Amino acid sequence: MLAFTNAKEKQSPTIIGAGCELTGDIKTDHIVQIHGLVIGNITAETVVIGRGGRVQGQINATNLFLHGTLDGPATVNIANVFNAAQMTGTLSYRTLNITGNTGLECKLSKRKDKEK
Secondary structure (H helix, E strand, O other), X not given: OOOOOEOOOOEOOEEEOOOOEXXXXXXXXXXXXXXXXXXXXXXXXXXXXXXXXXXXXXXEEEEEEEOOEEEOOEEEEEEEEOOOOEEEXXXXXXXXXXXXXXXXXXXXXXXXXXXX
């Protein structure tokens, strides 16, 4: 059996697997990986939307790794947008990294607020 939790740190990722659908909000201080469908808002340290993953809702995170689809706004410090990514809504960021030809149909807004 594969164990994700580090006994000293007491941290483990939240993973929504392929074929899984979740309706509701997710709030954590750790990593959230989405490979299925989430209909709801996500607040986390790091959000990874995998290829084939989809989020319909708002994201608030320090780091965003977008390989799949995001339908909704995102407020992040660092946005990493990859080749197959698609997004609608507003992406509010401090640092933006785009790799390849993405399907962004969103408004980009560089954050000017002070980092906490």
